[in-house]
Amino acid sequence: MKQEQAWYLLPDEAHIETPSLIFYEERLKANINLLKSMIDCVERLRPHVKTYKCREITRLLISAGIKKFKCATIAEAEMLAMDKAPDVLLAYQPVAENINRFFKLKSKYPDTVFSCLVDHLKIAEQLSAMAIEEQTEVDVYIDLNVGMNRTGILPEQAFALIESLQRFISLKVKGLHAYDGHIHDGAIEVRKEKSAVVIKQLSDLREKLEAYLGNDINIVAGGTPTFPIYASQTDFECSPGTFILWDKGYQDAYAEQPFYPAALVASRVVSLPDDGWICTDLGHKAVAAEKELKNRVFFINAPFLEVQSQSEEHLVLRNNTPETYLPGDMLYGLPYHVCPTVALHEKAICLKVDQSLEYWEVISRKRKISI
Known part of the structure; x- marks a missing residue:
């Protein structure tokens, strides 16, 4: 990083309108490189785009070899598809009109493989019916509640749901999704201890499901606070988001992750x-x-x-x-x-x-x- 002057100063400052949001490209690229250095395989990275929400940063990530993404809204999914992101997980269970919008995404952007979360049989039935009508298939991830108590089902309930999904030939269970936003302690050792419980739950469930289904099951887990733990201790796909821009809250809390404020x-x-x-x-x-x-x-x-x-x-x-x-x-x-x-x-x-x-x-x- 250049140190000749304060990194944040803008040229022609007098003509900058305020208040404004400022991105710093050099630091964006440095954060992407640091992220890649913290994991053994770039294929395990599935960054969450809710943090940055713009196409130019998507292009930086794709050019760095990152091909999998996670998002929270249909608009974020479309943003990714506009730049032909190969693999997009809508980390949300679509309901009502958003089911229709999800299928419109699949139709309009065939260069992108879309998947979504499911945690309820009713939604699975609706997705299946629409898939049959559209003559397509839907890749789904089972959303698990591993302690956040916001969305998903308890891990012990997942096997029964997946058994029920087998009658829907238009749905393909690709894997498990777990967001552990409740694990945000400052001390890395505390995060490791709490993450170990989640890792065991997910690993045990995957082993049981792979034996039942006869195929590999992918796991997408975590956010920024637990990223270095899952990156080093598992083979899970990891979904940090804040890393790309960083902020004061995470800078103060997670000293073991030296990302640059960007x-x-x-x-x-x-x-x-x-x-x-x-x-x-x-x-x-x-x-x-x-x-x-x-x-x-x-x-x-x-x-x-x-x-x-x-x-x-x-x-x-x-x-x-x-x-x-x-x-x-x-x-x-x-x-x-x-x-x-x-x-x-x-x-x-x-x-x-x-x-x-x-x-x-x-x-x-x-x-x-x-x-």
């Missing part, structure tokens, strides 16, 4: 309402606001500013240092939670490796692209 929010001072008080244009609409005030954004070029309040269009800060700020001064903020922050922006300004600037559309922040 996305910032640019903000400007817009008013000085009183001595030591600064108002910027970084409101709820520009940075994720689900965390407590002090854990929403960290200004890397003004680390001692203290957040006092935030509204839709404004962020008020307290300056307890001798440093002075004037209206128009630029602040570069590292979000604590980058995924929902990205979804607040229609476009990102990308600082390219050659120091030029491009606008990248955050295309799958939308609920619908064309389908």
Whole structure:
């Protein structure tokens, strides 16, 4: 990484609109290379695209040899297919109209193999009926609840569901999916201990299913916090997402994963309402606001500013240092939670490796692209 000047500074700063989302291409590429170095085979990588939501980063991942992806919405799946991502797992059980949209994806983008999650027989029946009508087949992964208590079925219930699915000749059980977002402890040893329980559950179930089905069963598991554990201790496909952009929350929590912050929010001072008080244009609409005030954004070029309040269009800060700020001064903020922050922006300004600037559309922040 270049160290000649602060990495985050943008050329022609005076003409940068704020608030804006900024991507840094050199750091994006460095994070992809670091991810690949942490696993024995690139074929085991299935990154989750919910973090970045734009085609240009998809192209960087594909050009790096990554061919499998995971997503959470139909729009994210379509975004991937627009660049002919070979293998896309919709990590969501489609229901109602989204079943129709899923089949429209399959029809419109034949160069991409789509699969989805299933955890209920009713949905399996609906998928099967639509597959027969469309004269196609559907690859499905059984979604398991391994402790997150959000979606999926308990591992001990999976065998009975898969037995029931055998009557649907249009459905093909490709594997098991398990998201372990409840394992997010700071200490890696604690995460290892908790992950060991999940690893055993998944491995035991896979062995039983392979004996029953007579074919290999794939396992897609984990997110960023447990990625290094599954990468080194299993043969599972791994689905980190935040790695590509990184954020303050994960930077503070997971020191064993030295990814580079590659996305910032640019903000400007817009008013000085009183001595030591600064108002910027970084409101709820520009940075994720689900965390407590002090854990929403960290200004890397003004680390001692203290957040006092935030509204839709404004962020008020307290300056307890001798440093002075004037209206128009630029602040570069590292979000604590980058995924929902990205979804607040229609476009990102990308600082390219050659120091030029491009606008990248955050295309799958939308609920619908064309389908």
